Amino acid sequence: METSLNTSLLLILAIVSATTWYALDYFYVPKQLPNEPPLVGHHIPYIGHIIGLLRHGTRYYQIISANCNLPIYTLKMLNMKAYVVTSPALVSAVNRNSKNIAFNPFIAKLGKRTTGHDEATSQIVQHNLNGENGPGYVIQLHDDTVASLAPGKSLENMTQAMLKQVSPYLDALANDAEVNLFEWTRNMVTMCSTRAVYGPNNPFNRDRTLITSFWEYDHDLNLLIADIAPSILAPKGYRARNKLARAFQEYFENYDPIRSQSSAMTQARYTNATRQGITPLNQARLEVGTLIGILANTIPSIFYLLVHIYHDPALISDIRKELASQGLLSTPEEIAQNPKLLSMPESCPLLHSTWQELLRVHALGISARLVLEDVMLDDRFLLQKGMIVQMPMAVMHSDSTAWGEDVTEFQPRRFLKQKNSSNTYKKNLTAYRPFGGGASLCPGRHFVTLETMALAACMVSRFDLSPVKGQWTIPRQQQESFATNVFPPAKDIRVKVTLRENP
Numbered sequence: 001m002e003t004s005l006n007t008s009l010l011l012i013l014a015i016v017s018a019t020t021w022y023a024l025d026y027f028y029v030p031k032q033l034p035n036e037p038p039l040v041g042h043h044i045p046y047i048g049h050i051i052g053l054l055r056h057g058t059r060y061y062q063i064i065s066a067n068c069n070l071p072i073y074t075l076k077m078l079n080m081k082a083y084v085v086t087s088p089a090l091v092s093a094v095n096r097n098s099k100n101i102a103f104n105p106f107i108a109k110l111g112k113r114t115t116g117h118d119e120a121t122s123q124i125v126q127h128n129l130n131g132e133n134g135p136g137y138v139i140q141l142h143d144d145t146v147a148s149l150a151p152g153k154s155l156e157n158m159t160q161a162m163l164k165q166v167s168p169y170l171d172a173l174a175n176d177a178e179v180n181l182f183e184w185t186r187n188m189v190t191m192c193s194t195r196a197v198y199g200p201n202n203p204f205n206r207d208r209t210l211i212t213s214f215w216e217y218d219h220d221l222n223l224l225i226a227d228i229a230p231s232i233l234a235p236k237g238y239r240a241r242n243k244l245a246r247a248f249q250e251y252f253e254n255y256d257p258i259r260s261q262s263s264a265m266t267q268a269r270y271t272n273a274t275r276q277g278i279t280p281l282n283q284a285r286l287e288v289g290t291l292i293g294i295l296a297n298t299i300p301s302i303f304y305l306l307v308h309i310y311h312d313p314a315l316i317s318d319i320r321k322e323l324a325s326q327g328l329l330s331t332p333e334e335i336a337q338n339p340k341l342l343s344m345p346e347s348c349p350l351l352h353s354t355w356q357e358l359l360r361v362h363a364l365g366i367s368a369r370l371v372l373e374d375v376m377l378d379d380r381f382l383l384q385k386g387m388i389v390q391m392p393m394a395v396m397h398s399d400s401t402a403w404g405e406d407v408t409e410f411q412p413r414r415f416l417k418q419k420n421s422s423n424t425y426k427k428n429l430t431a432y433r434p435f436g437g438g439a440s441l442c443p444g445r446h447f448v449t450l451e452t453m454a455l456a457a458c459m460v461s462r463f464d465l466s467p468v469k470g471q472w473t474i475p476r477q478q479q480e481s482f483a484t485n486v487f488p489p490a491k492d493i494r495v496k497v498t499l500r501e502n503p
């Protein structure tokens with residue numbers, strides 16, 4: 001009797017599972033059509049690739065791409081398909097289709113989960129996202145941000161404002177025999193960058209514990225974006241986000257664009273948000289998202305740049321010579337006043353090439369887009385409306401056909417060499433994606449390039465650094481969230497600080 005009951009139960013369970021399976025497949029996952037990019041399956045349907053991504057982070061794309069060796073392929077994840085583009089030529093085709101394969105709707109979809117702003121703000125953000133009826137909040141925000149961070153007076157002011165904060169940190173470092181390099185870089189850059197962006201009333205100036213709060217938020221970002229009971233599943237990140245938002249709410253409640261001494265970027269963003277009726281609390285929540293742009297990639301990048309430079313005695317010596325020839329082997333104040341500050345990428349080609357190579361090797365994120373209408377990409381591949389396009393940097397940055405056989409090596413002079421052979425250089429530029437591309441190319445790229453080069457110049461001018469234990473090694477990166485591109489080190493490096501004899 002009992003055996004037959006068990007068998008019946010198993011049979012019912014099997015029928016229910018099969019029906020659910022069929023329903024999921026039929027109703028939720030759009031069918032694979034003949035022209036779509038080839039499907040790369042997984043032996044665990046629906047969630048196999050999600051498990052892979054959670055396990056390996058964005059490196060998962062490198063593993064799959066190496067196995068299938070396709071210029072574009074489809075991954076099924078739950079009821080969603082992701083089209084993964086690995087060929088630079090197809091990435092350019094995505095960029096050319098920015099109206100139908102769009103960045104803003106993708107970001108807006110995740111925006112509310114990232115920042116926690118309210119429904120009314122979400123309506124303002126979602127309205128006219130892709131410029132269907134002239135400029136909306138997001139389009140205006142984009143245009144203002146691009147204009148305020150473009151090479152010119154505002155960019156110079158912002159970089160100078162950042163440099164003016166640096167000396168006290170260097171002075172303190174001169175008195176420290178030893179320091180944890182990532183932790184030190186994180187504190188210094190957070191304070192100096194946010195002061196440059198927000199002016200003297202910068203919330204981080206008023207409460208330095210916000211530095212820890214920002215990194216707790218960054219650490220829990222994936223769980224916050226998943227948005228399943230975030231206060232329970234990601235309590236630290238959730239609390240940190242609220243604390244940051246409250247601090248920025250106070251900032252915006254007392255904000256005066258003229259007297260704030262804040263950057264042109266903050267002035268423009270405040271004016272646009274206020275004109276649209278966004279409350280100070282919700283401006284503050286949106287600003288917490290902007291902090292990811294300002295800090296989360298920048299700080300690991302500066303840390304790794306310093307490690308690579310100090311790790312290579314010939315490189316640091318050549319970089320010091322190059323800086324000295326431009327009057328940039330100097331103090332933060334003198335570097336800020338140097339007329340060549342804005343043209344550092346041109347006047348210091350070796351340091352710039354090292355920075356570019358740093359991003360090639362260490363920028364491992366994904367550019368993502370939402371398909372708004374069915375598109376035939378490059379007249380060959382059908383991309384279905386509602387699906388996601390992903391362009392993993394790590395795959396393109398490690399492609400030996402684009403970068404040559406030494407692709408796995410850190411070659412600080414790579415971008416110098418390429419400039420001399422025009423064909424390869426052009427080809428490589430399409431495979432070079434640390435700042436994304438097309439209409440949404442990162443507007444902060446000029447600022448972060450100047451900021452990083454100038455900070456590296458300040459450091460090599462004044463200090464020698466060496467690891468307290470053993471030789472320099474390049475620490476492995478640990479991915480914190482899918483929203484960032486340059487991940488922090490898994491382990492900090494404790495370094496001995498020595499003042500240079502002939503600065």
Ligand code: HEM
Pocket residue numbers: 103142145149293294295297298301363366367368433434435436437438439440441442443444445447448485486
């Ligand atoms: C090493 C540092 C940085 C890296 C690697 C980086 C990378 C990126 C990437 C990949 C995107 C998306 C582009 C796309 O998918 O096409 C982006 C967008 C953006 N970044 Fe950056 N970024 C950095 C620093 C900054 C800084 C310092 C700021 C601000 C001062 C900033 C502000 C932004 C903004 C506002 C967007 C959104 C652009 C839009 O609305 O179209 N970023 N960044």
